[in-house]
Amino acid sequence: MTTTVALDAVPRIRRGVKCTYDQIRSAHVVLFPEGVLVLNETAASVVALCDGVRSVGDIAVVLADEYAGVEPGDVASLIARMVERRVVDVDG
Numbered sequence: 274m275t276t277t278v279a280l281d282a283v284p285r286i287r288r289g290v291k292c293t294y295d296q297i298r299s300a301h302v303v304l305f306p307e308g309v310l311v312l313n314e315t316a317a318s319v320v321a322l323c324d325g326v327r328s329v330g331d332i333a334v335v336l337a338d339e340y341a342g343v344e345p346g347d348v349a350s351l352i353a354r355m356v357e358r359r360v361v362d363v364d365g
Contacts, residue, residue, distance in 0.1 A: 276357050292321060332352075
């Protein structure tokens, strides 16, 4: 089953999930009960903005100020994958 996340959905990091920078891997990682995800810089920025306040569309706007070529649909797709991995929950 494929998860779809709307632009007005409000994502937040799930309880028990920790986002940090791993010095050994020289990469941002998400630690959760089922494992570890190594994130690239853009994905780390998206996850960091999943604060339970901003919508997916708002996150895309913030990222567009920092990165070229940010598409709201791409942000929604990444967040949907994080929902499937049980890293992020969404309201709405």
